[in-house]
Amino acid sequence: MTLIATLESPRLILRQWQDDDLVEFAALCADPQVMRYFPAPLTRLEAAALVGRLRGHFNEYGFGLWALERKDNGAFIGMTGLLNVSFEAPFTPAVEIGWRLARRHWGLGLASEAAWACLRCAFSQLHLDQVVAFTTQNNLASQKVMQAIGMQPDTEGAFDHPRLPPDHPLRPHVLYRIDREQWLQTVRG
Ligand SMILES: CC(C)(COP(=O)(O)OP(=O)(O)OC[C@H]1O[C@@H](n2cnc3c(N)ncnc32)[C@H](O)[C@@H]1OP(=O)(O)O)[C@@H](O)C(=O)NCCC(=O)NCCS
Structure with missing residues (x-):
């Protein structure tokens, strides 16, 4: 297992988690707007535990959700990365791509930019299908x-998230996919 410690995009460094990130990360995970589509905002303890699990994923698989740092001012702004799906569903085993940014950094294209760097890593470094x-x-x-990074909706793949109770309003989920060939076509334009 080779650790992919960092990735880079035009405006961002995607890097390993530092102890200093926790204050800012806990703040964004406590923001009800950021966590609007999750069951609940996280306490500081829950955010710290999550960072521990994210570090564990890197240790085990060499990739994970990278901490995002802006190149222009060094600020930690959130996370984007690749994760082994941790529950069973018709589409698993699979690697998912995900993102969570502090609100003041939304709308600048930073999530999409970081996600592009992660897809490049997925297909050209990790050789995922x-x-x-x-x-x-x-x-x-x-x-x-x-959609911005070229993923396609799999309408047949829509599913109820197994970690949420049966009548929970967030339970119905959409599924998107991208394979290597589609990614290459998107990159080539
Ligand atoms: C999802 C999230 C990372 C997007 O961040 P962002 O900085 O707005 O993303 P980008 O600037 O790269 O924008 C991507 C696109 O989303 C659009 N967008 C942003 N907010 C939107 C909203 N509330 N409704 C509809 N479209 C929106 C942007 O206009 C842009 O579209 P375009 O490419 O057509 O211009 C951010 O909203 C977030 O952190 N949300 C909370 C955590 C979360 O829900 N994570 C995903 C869990 S699965």
Whole structure:
């Protein structure tokens, strides 16, 4: 297993988590707007535990959700990366791409930019055949990022998230996919 410690995009460094990131990360995970499409905002303890799990994923697989740092001012702004899907579904085993940014950095194209760097890593460094993404039906911002990086909706693949209770409003999820060939076509324009 080779650790992919960092990736780079025009405006961002995607890097390993530093202890200093926790204050800012806990703040963004406590923001109800950021966490609107998750069951609940996270406490500081839950955010710290999540960073621990994210570090564990890197240790085990060499890739994960990288911490995002802006090149222009060095600010930590959130995370984007690749994760082994941790539950069973018709589309698993699979590697998913995901993102979560602090609100003041939304709308600048940074999530899509970071996601492009992660897809390049998925196909040209990790040699994956396919990457999936999913989110709750109403999370249109996240679906826009999926579309922006060339992912295609798999309408047959829509599913109820198994970690949420049966009647939970966030349970219905959409599924997007991109395979190596589609990525190459998108990159070639
Ligand atoms: C999803 C998220 C990362 C998008 O960040 P962002 O900085 O707005 O993303 P980008 O600037 O790269 O924008 C991508 C596209 O989304 C669009 N968009 C942003 N917010 C939107 C919204 N609320 N509704 C619809 N579209 C939206 C942008 O206009 C852009 O579209 P374009 O490419 O056609 O211009 C950010 O909203 C976030 O962190 N949300 C909370 C965490 C989350 O829900 N994560 C996903 C869980 S699966």
